[in-house]
Structures are given as C-alpha cells and as structure tokens.
C-alpha cells in the first residue's frame with residue numbers, strides 16, 4: 001500500500017494544518033488537497049464532513065482558519081514579531097507642534113509653561129532641534145489634542161513573500 005507519510009520522510013511528523021509536532025500524522029483530504037494532519041485536525045477532513053452532512057461547513061471552515069493561523073505562528077521564527085510598540089515620533093514633530101500651538105492661539109511662553117518646560121526648550125523642539133522624551137511627547141499630545149506618533153506598518157512574512165493572513169492555498173504552495 002502506498003504510504004504517503006514515508007514518502008514525505010520527515011524525522012518527526014508536523015501537522016500540516018496547525019504545525020504541531022506529533023508522533024504520527026494521517027493523510028486527510030481537505031478541499032480536495034491531501035494534507036498530513038494530527039488527530040485533532042484530521043477531523044476537519046472532507047470525508048468526515050460529508051458523512052455528517054454539509055450543514056457544518058461554516059464553523060468547520062472557521063476552525064480550519066484558526067488552526068492555520070496557529071500553524072503560521074508556530075512556523076514564524078520568534079525574532080520577527082516581539083509585540084513591540086511599532087509607533088515612533090513623526091519626522092516633522094516640530095512643525096506639527098508649532099502649527100497646533102498656534103491654532104490654539106498659544107504663545108511659546110504660555111504653552112511651554114503649561115507643559116512644564118522652558119520656552120527655549122520648546123522653541124528647540126519646534127525647530128526639530130531637540131527630540132522630546134516620551135513623557136513630554138505624551139504631555140504635548142494631550143495639551144494640543146494631536147498625535148505626534150506614526151504607526152509603522154509591520155509587514156510580516158516578507159521573506160516568504162506573503163503578508164497578513166495565510167490561506168490554505170498559500171501554504172500548500174509553500175510546502
């Protein structure tokens with residue numbers, strides 16, 4: 001009998017859906033694609049679904065999606081995503097502060113005093129000559145009702161050429 005698992009020839013079995021290391025996987029068809037899955041994932045196979053009727057396709061597809069996502073997390077090397085703040089001070093923070101301050105009709109003296117710094121310091125910040133520390137940035141943002149931070153878009157998975165959610169098709173192509 002043809003044994004798919006031995007053809008793959010991995011030292012240990014990795015479930016092709018959730019990425020879990022398991023002692024053994026079994027070949028299961030999902031959406032007409034053959035995958036070697038752990039016991040927990042195997043129940044999402046087409047056969048099972050057909051024998052129980054088509055009604056559960058929705059929730060089951062969602063469960064597959066969740067497992068694919070957990071697989072993606074496992075497969076990702078730890079260094080890429082550490083959950084760090086991806087915000088940083090905008091380049092033109094000085095200009096933004098000055099504009100917002102003037103819109104509020106505040107002089108440099110008044111505004112500096114209201115956030116507890118010297119006028120000279122504020123004028124340096126507004127000239128982009130001095131980078132305010134995080135706490136001060138927060139105070140300025142609050143006082144002026146503006147945001148001085150920029151989101152840095154995290155483009156995960158650039159090495160493998162895909163970003164965001166991985167679909168079943170994506171990962172089949174990868175293997």
Ligand SMILES: [Zn+2]
Pocket residue numbers: 015016017018019020037038039040041042
């Ligand atoms: Zn699995």
